[in-house]
Each structure stands twice: as C-alpha cells, then as structure tokens.
Amino acid sequence: MARRGGEGGDGRTGGGRADRRVGGVIGYEDVKGAAGRVAGRVRTVAVAPARPGVWFALEFLQHTGTFKARGALNFTAAQLEAGEMPAAGVAIASGGNAGLACAWAARAAGVPATVFVPETAPPVKVRKLRGFQADVRLVGQEYAQAADEARRWSARSGALLSHAYAHPLIAAGAGTLMEEIHAALPQVDTVVVAVGGGGLFAGVAASAAEHGVRVVAVEPEGCRALNAAVRAGEVVDVPVASVAADSLGARRVSEDALGWALRGDVRPVLVSDEEIVAARRRLWAEHRIAVEHGAAAASAAIDAGVYVPAEGETVCVVLCGANTDPSDLTG
Incomplete structure (x- = not known):
C-alpha cells in the first residue's frame, strides 16, 4: 500500500499536529515586501510538467544554483x-x-x-x-x-x-518563490518542498496560506528537525546523518518554520536516503535534470508514494538546488 503523507502507521510522518499557535512568525506581508526588493534581480522560476497532475518548479536554475x-x-x-x-x-x-x-x-x-x-x-x-x-x-x-x-x-x-535560514528576511525572500509558482500555475493545490532549517518552507508556507495551497514538507529520515519539532511542540535539537545533510542537515528548525507547521495547511513527511538517491537518479534518467540530494528529497516524496496526490490534485514539486557533482549519475 502506498504510504500517504501525514498518515500514521510507519512512524515516518509528522503524526498529530499540536493545536497551539506560535507567535511572531513571518507573514504574507513580509513575503510581499521581499518580492518588491528582489523583483527584476532574481530569475523568475520556470514550471514544467513532469507527469499528469505533477509539475516541477525549476528553481535550480536560479542565480547561484539554488533558491x-x-x-x-x-x-x-x-x-x-x-x-x-x-x-x-x-x-x-x-x-x-x-x-x-x-x-x-x-x-x-x-x-x-x-x-x-x-x-x-x-x-x-x-x-x-x-x-x-x-x-x-x-x-x-x-x-x-x-x-x-x-x-x-x-x-x-x-x-x-546573516543566517542560512533562521532570519525573517531570509525566509521571506525564499517565499517569493511561491508567489511566482502561483502566478505561473494558479491551479496548484499542493506544493512539495524539502526542509532543512526551514527557511524555504516558512516563506513558502506564508505565501501558500494566502493562496489556499497545501505544503508538503519533506525531510530525510536522518535530518528530521521539523518533524521532531512538530512532535515535541517546540524546537528541539536532532542528530544529523543523511546523504542530503550538506544542504538539509540543520540540527534545529527556525521558530518561523515550526510556527507555520503548526498553523498552516502543512503535511510533514519523511523519506529515506535510498528514496532520495533513487529520485535523484530518476530525475536525471527521465528528465536530464541534475540536482543535489537535498533537492531530490522533494521529488522522492512523490516517487516513493510517501505523499500520494488525490484524484485531480495539481502538485508542484520544488527542485530547489543543483550545486552537485553529477559524475555519479549514469544513464
């Protein structure tokens, strides 16, 4: 049976979400402010169909290779x-x-x-x-x-x-990606993003909530800072051990990330390293897309059936980075 994101049973998903609300999280106005600052200075994300109902956001084409x-x-x-x-x-x-x-x-x-x-x-x-x-x-x-x-x-x-993820200006800037996805794909129901420290997730969630879009937050099993925080109801330290640790290996998520995980339409899920590696190879074999393991984690959630889209659901998978050595990709 396919493993649906957010469902219990195998210990890989976020489980029951706490009811409490975390104050001080970034909001949609922060993302809109960021959009004004970066307009014309970043590459507008391209979206491309992957298969029926599933699209890719090709953010790895961004300046410096990532969001x-x-x-x-x-x-x-x-x-x-x-x-x-x-x-x-x-x-x-x-x-x-x-x-x-x-x-x-x-x-x-x-x-x-x-x-x-x-x-x-x-x-x-x-x-x-x-x-x-x-x-x-x-x-x-x-x-x-x-x-x-x-x-x-x-x-x-x-x-x-500055900070890799835990700063409101950093997270709000990342959230401009969701604004562009929604403009290019207004029918989108769900966006799938990989999570490390949670800057991209928090910014995307702030924008997605405004547009009524669900966020699937994907982490490696060995780098589960958001998953652990949601379970605990507070930010906690976690061990880090994953093939994607170079980009997703934060020991703790930001308060903004936890805040949106608790208050938004968010489904936290986990994928194994084997699923990440397979997804990365599949992106290359089928689409000639070479991304880093952290970016492939988002695609792994769909490929492995960790998140199964509903009938008629439009899903956009964010391929967020390509700073990788492609020499291990074959085919």
Whole structure:
C-alpha cells in the first residue's frame, strides 16, 4: 500500500499536529515586501510538467544554483535600505548553498562576505564560493560548528551576521518563490518542498496560506528537525546523518518554520536516503535534470508514494538546488 503523507502507521510522518499557535512568525506581508526588493534581480522560476497532475518548479536554475539567492538578496537589500550595513560586510555559516547566495548578493552590493562552512562541504561549493570573492573559512565537521565560529567572528569584526535560514528576511525572500509558482500555475493545490532549517518552507508556507495551497514538507529520515519539532511542540535539537545533510542537515528548525507547521495547511513527511538517491537518479534518467540530494528529497516524496496526490490534485514539486557533482549519475 502506498504510504500517504501525514498518515500514521510507519512512524515516518509528522503524526498529530499540536493545536497551539506560535507567535511572531513571518507573514504574507513580509513575503510581499521581499518580492518588491528582489523583483527584476532574481530569475523568475520556470514550471514544467513532469507527469499528469505533477509539475516541477525549476528553481535550480536560479542565480547561484539554488533558491537561497532570494533570501540573501532580500537580506542585503533591506540592510542597505536601512543604512545598517557595516564596513566589515556580512558573515554567514552555511553548508554551502546559503554561503554562495550570501557571497553573490554581497558582491553585487559591493560589500565583503566572510563565509564559514564545515570541512565536509562539497568541494564544488567551496570553489564557487571563492569564485564569488568570499573569504571562505573551513571549520569543523558540521554546520553547528561553523555557525559558532561565524558568531564569534561577527562579534570580533563587526560584520553583520546573516543566517542560512533562521532570519525573517531570509525566509521571506525564499517565499517569493511561491508567489511566482502561483502566478505561473494558479491551479496548484499542493506544493512539495524539502526542509532543512526551514527557511524555504516558512516563506513558502506564508505565501501558500494566502493562496489556499497545501505544503508538503519533506525531510530525510536522518535530518528530521521539523518533524521532531512538530512532535515535541517546540524546537528541539536532532542528530544529523543523511546523504542530503550538506544542504538539509540543520540540527534545529527556525521558530518561523515550526510556527507555520503548526498553523498552516502543512503535511510533514519523511523519506529515506535510498528514496532520495533513487529520485535523484530518476530525475536525471527521465528528465536530464541534475540536482543535489537535498533537492531530490522533494521529488522522492512523490516517487516513493510517501505523499500520494488525490484524484485531480495539481502538485508542484520544488527542485530547489543543483550545486552537485553529477559524475555519479549514469544513464
């Protein structure tokens, strides 16, 4: 039997959602404000049919290769507008993609960027970071260690500390993607997104709620920060171990992400590493799309039957990043 997202039985889904509401989450007005800042400066997402009832949002075609460019641009533009950008520029910790976006947006604005990444970050991402003229610091084995060093550096240097996901300007910028999906595909009922720290999810959920669209929030079994937070009713730390950990390996989700998981039309689901790898290979074999494992997680939810669309439902799967080495893809 297909495993439907949100149903109990196999321990892989979010289970019963708490009734309490988390205050302070970003709202639709934040996303609309971000849309004004990034208009004409990001690539409008293209949508393409994958099979009957299922579409792909090709966000991996975005500047820097991921959706992260949206949040980084919104963050930088808002700080410059407010006159709050220091001479030391910006600092950020990242598994790679958020750092790339931060460095790209900073270079466009003419400000310095210092990016802290784990020593385990994919070499392809480190090379791209240096190509954006960022000062790259390799620290520790996990994102949390890089984040600690970024905070210390910001305090010492005066650099403005950005965040890979847990900042309202970052999340709101990411939510502009949903605005574009809805404009291109107004009949969409459900959008499927991969979740790491929850910046993309929170922004998308804030926009989706305005348009009456359900969000399926997909995590690897070994990186289940949102799933665990929903079960606990509060943000909690989780272990990280997944083939997609370089982009989805946050130890905890943002409060914005948990807030929208508890208040929106959201269905949290989990996929296995095997399902992610299979989905990534299928995207290449059938569509000649090469994405990173984190992006393939969203597609895995549909491919593996973790979320089964209803009859007549229109689903859009966000393929959110392509900063990967495609040498392991064959066929």
